[in-house]
């Protein structure tokens with residue numbers, strides 16, 4: 001097992017640190033180099049990126 005997830009914002013793997021900004025989906029998965037990772041969103045965008053990539057906040 002690993003704690004990495006595939007970030008659909010950055011399009012790369014992140015180490016999951018269980019911060020409040022992270023939103024790792026329970027039902028989304030993505031293959032990277034034949035390994036299956038959970039799909040998530042790190043929500044750590046630069047301010048200039050937020051202007052054109054808005055993610056609705058859902059509980």
Ligand SMILES: [Zn+2]
Nearest residue numbers: 007009010042
């Ligand atoms: Zn990311």
